[in-house]
Amino acid sequence: MPSIMIADRDPNERTGMSWLVSSCAIPYKQVLSAGTMAEVFQLMESQTPEVICLELDMIGKGQWERLKLLVEQYKPTVLVTTAEATFERAMQGIELHARDLWIKPQTPEYIRRVLTRCCQERISRNQINQEVSGSTGLFREVSYLDLFFPRPMHGNAYAMMLAQLEDPKRHPELLRFFEDYPFRDKPILLPLSDGIVGVFPLDDPESVTHLHQTGKRLLMDWEGGGDSPLFLVMYDSRQREQSLHEAYKDASQALSIRFFKGYRQLWIVDDHVEWTTIDPFLTPSEQRLWVDMLHGSDQEELKQWMYKHFSYKEAPFPDPGILRIRLTSILAQVRRYMKSHGLDHGVLEQEYHRVFETILYSPILYRIVACLLLFIQSLMDLVQKQGDEVRADVIEQAIRYMERRYTDAALRLEDVARHVDRSPAYFSTLFTQKQGTSFRQLLTAMRVKEAQRLLMETTLSIGEIAHRTGFVNANYFSKIFKEKLGTTPRLLRNQKKR
Known part of the structure; x- marks a missing residue:
């Protein structure tokens, strides 16, 4: 027997209709009650009632699309009620494929007749489905042999789902999710080492559209409760007469689309994948x-x-x-x-x-x-x-060489460049880049600094100091010294004495 859900914001309305179903002995096996749209969604997915009596006025704008998707997925018989006798409410009922539209208040006798008729229609439909399932029960014999060996399907239309997680260790968890999922048409589930195969019957032309919606819902619901990305392939076999073995090969090939699209995707195919040709090697x-x-x-x-x-x-x-x-x-x-x-x-x-x-x-x-x-x-x-370190190391070697040889008045840039095994032109450019000054300027600074020390700490003559610090003669030494320090060697020494 079918079940019914009564969804209304008014608890008295819900109680009254529940009492009417029980007192009039309308053969519903279960009467469910919902006062909010959140409860409606939860009951539709967990209990899948076959008849729904729904108040249109309780549906919020952001809830409309999800409701239509669930109605399309589970295909209950829908009855809608409203306190507003407007064209807009009538159109909403049509969008939900409502069996009847009730304008409140409605007489108990009319409600009883409609609920009884809907119950009888669902019982008749269930009996027909059972008879069809019994006469074509070969579909329920799908097994692993059908996936790996070419065996005929005896004319049954079917669709195939391949599901693969990024983390294969989570596939047992995904299998339990599928086993508990409220599919409208329950698939045959065949778990493999690298994924899960589901085989669905395609009983009517609308089944394909429903299958696409099912795939979207599966992704959404799995992502809502799991953190392992999922990739789904839905394969429609109606366009080609082929065995499950052939369909499985085509669907497995389509699973490789994940390489390009990533996870959290639904890929719908009805044929084998045609790969483009490229050169595997660089020209x-x-x-x-x-x-x-x-x-x-x-x-x-x-x-x-x-x-x-x-x-x-x-x-x-x-x-x-x-x-x-x-x-x-x-x-x-x-x-x-x-x-x-x-x-x-x-x-x-x-x-x-x-x-x-x-x-x-x-x-x-x-x-x-x-x-x-x-x-x-x-x-x-x-x-x-490495290049920077090598260049820096070259300059460090050059400076250490200059510090040992700056007292030689004949020391030239070419001598230092030869010591570090570089051409003079390259060495000069590199030296200036790294030190921010030229070779000649740094060499002169070394000589002047040492001369300043000798003037302050020794009694050597100015000529002797000039000779010891690499200047060619005392006059040139005095000229350069004044340019650099703003005073002459003699004045600096006299200041020290004072």
Whole structure:
């Protein structure tokens, strides 16, 4: 026997109609009561009443679409009541495919007749469904053999659902969710090691539309209570005469669309997936371009190239396996770059192998691209840092050499450049960039500083000090000393004496 839900904001209305059903012996097996739309939604999904008597005035604007979706999904017999005899209320009843519209107040006798008629119609419909199910019971014999071996389905129309979580360890939890879910047409559930297969009967043309809505609801409800992303494939077999085995192969192939679209998606197909053809390896010109981008440390150009060649938003898509090969071809260029800079060891070597495994096994393309770009960026930054350290080390060597030799009046830039094994022109430019001053200016500053110390701490003559600090003669020494300190060597020494 069917069940009925009475939804009205007025508790007296709910009580009165419940009493009418019981006192008149209308054969409903259960009478449910709801005073808010939240209760209506909860009862429709948990109890799935077959007849609903609903007050239109209690439906809020933000609740209308969800109500229509649930009515479409579970297909109850709907009766609507209202205190407003308006065209708008009548149109709402039509949108819900209402069996009848009651304008309050309504006579108990009329309510009794309508409720009795709806109950009898649901009983008759259930009996017909049972007879159909009994006569075509072959559908209920679906098993794992049908998935993995080509066996005929005896003309039954069906649809297939493939569900896969990002975390495969959570599949038992997903199976329990499906087993408890209030499907209108309960599927045959066949759990596998990497997902769950569901086979639905398609009894009427509306079943396909309902199936799409079911998929959307499944995603929404799972996401509402779970934190493991879900990818769903709904496969409609009506367009092709094929066994469940063939449908399973096509649906499994469609599951690979997840590689491009990510999780939290519903993908609806009615045929096998056609992959586009691409070259799995880099062409010679692409290889040269990658060498230039890597050694030129052009991170922005490299990033844009990756986004251009690995951003797929719409079908048709290339075969994911071919794309993985193409990504390993790029990684081979990165490997050569690592070797050329002596980076193929230690932690970087371990990171390289981790990126390689990500390319081979990660289920989502954009994650692979992000992982590869981050690795390349870290390599480029390290190469840049090494270059800076090498250049800084060259200057440090040069300054230490100058500190030992600045007393030599014949010391030239060419001598220091030769000591650090650099060309004079390159060394001069690099020195100025790193020190913010020229070679000659720093050398003079070293000599003047030492001369100032000798003037203050010793009794050496000015000529002797000039000789010891690398100046060619005393006159030139005095001239440079005054330019740098604003006083002559003699005046500085006299100030010390005073």
